[in-house]
């Protein structure tokens with residue numbers, strides 16, 4: 001598989017007389033892909049029905065004639081001002097009932113039928129006009145669904161659509177009342193029209209109601225996306241992508257991904273470290289200019305799964321961003337390292353965001369490959385270096401990992417609705433398992449929750465999965481390796497109620513959770529063999545063999561050679577020990593790494609990345625900070 005690099009570009013921000021030079025410079029820098037169009041609706045259609053696409057025709061031609069391939073974005077993340085005048089009720093409404101206004105982006109509610117029709121209309125116009133254009137080699141739907149908290153909307157449109165969704169799902173309010181347990185607090189409904197959205201209640205709403213709303217909201221994103229996909233597909237054979245984000249779990253990316261050809265995501269390692277990670281100051285100081293050593297890799301593996309093997313970086317951080325609490329510059333070399341790490345995880349393309357820094361508006365302090373005055377910014381040379389290097393090493397193909405880690409969006413919603421204790425965060429739980437595995441030098445495949453074939457793996461981990469799907473339970477029944485399930489996995493029904501028999505109900509494991517406690521973040525419960533547990537402990541009874549217990553003799557890990565249940569959230573030391581022991585038992589060779597070093601294997605190569613501030617040694621080589629090393633396997 002050939003690898004390539006690209007860039008995001010906004011021709012509408014610049015005078016047309018520099019476009020040709022831009023395209024020539026992009027080609028000279030070794031770029032292949034140029035994404036355009038995704039925010040340009042006000043220039044595509046300055047007034048309702050007044051289409052002005054000649055500039056876009058010229059831009060596509062200009063880029064194509066320079067040998068570049070265009071990714072054309074549908075502009076639906078930025079409806080222009082006239083649109084909100086035409087549809088004054090199209091805005092999303094936040095949980096407090098406040099309407100979200102015009103003046104930035106993503107100001108639409110996924111359930112608004114009028115806006116949905118506008119989205120189909122502009123997509124149809126673009127697909128008809130560019131579907132057969134030889135320079136348009138890929139499409140992007142919208143931009144970053146869910147970014148800026150835009151999946152959930154408590155609007156009238158959402159309320160009406162939610163009622164329809166409930167009526168279709170439950171058929172009768174009796175069935176819904178039973179499924180949710182609405183007899184509790186006399187919450188029973190007689191008609192679907194009585195059911196509101198789960199906000200503005202006096203105290204917490206019924207968790208089943210809240211989870212149903214989360215499932216509905218996710219379905220609305222997938223439906224919105226599918227409408228665009230169907231239209232584009234009718235006119236174009238080019239692959240369709242969407243650019244997902246880091247640590248956004250509000251909609252099921254697997255569901256959206258099922259309708260797309262390739263997954264892509266927007267990787268801003270320094271912004272994410274400051275803005276989206278719980279790690280303490282020391283960690284953030286150490287990695288301030290490199291990014292967390294595992295956050296990007298986690299998403300690479302996640303989106304490889306979402307894209308069923310095909311994925312890109314659509315936006316790669318090129319320098320300081322503007323949106324995190326602090327916005328340092330990457331260490332020299334990081335814009336190269338990040339790209340190589342993505343390729344080592346199977347990315348087909350890495351596109352930098354953006355070609356030239358904008359001198360105006362919200363992102364004027366956000367770097368690009370060029371400065372606002374058109375002179376090169378530091379990342380340009382690094383991008384060109386990557387382009388030269390991939391030309392020499394184009395055969396980077398993904399290897400199947402020996403370890404599979406399940407990721408389930410519905411579990412993120414469920415534990416958000418009902419955390420049972422502050423600090424219980426599903427993403428964080430799964431991420432800590434991932435980090436523990438990476439520190440053992442392992443490659444990991446992320447698995448969807450309905451994965452029906454575990455045969456490639458020797459070890460499968462499923463922490464915090466609300467309800468194990470029939471597919472996964474079936475696969476576990478015949479699995480040759482060992483599965484580590486829990487904490488909290490299979491402990492609820494899909495309606496977020498407690499099943500009987502009591503959980504975890506795993507094949508071949510006599511164990512019952514009698515009760516669950518969560519405890520203060522500053523309390524620890526040491527384990528007999530070292531390390532401690534945090535946040536949550538499930539108490540077990542049953543005849544399964546006890547494999548780990550607390551210092552006080554309370555079982556924490558139980559099971560056998562096929563399946564084990566971990567009834568707590570282990571700290572790094574305890575998790576590392578448990579994972580190492582499982583790997584050893586399964587004959588999975590580990591290679592524990594020093595602090596900032598991370599390893600990734602492809603079919604043909606071993607890559608090593610130094611995220612740390614000190615040189616590290618690997619295979620007898622010294623890798624400098626921000627350095628990348630590879631060798632054949």
Ligand code: GAL
Pocket residue numbers: 143144147266268315321322353363366
């Ligand atoms: C992304 C977004 C881009 C730009 C970028 C800035 O989230 O897709 O349009 O805003 O962040 O870092």
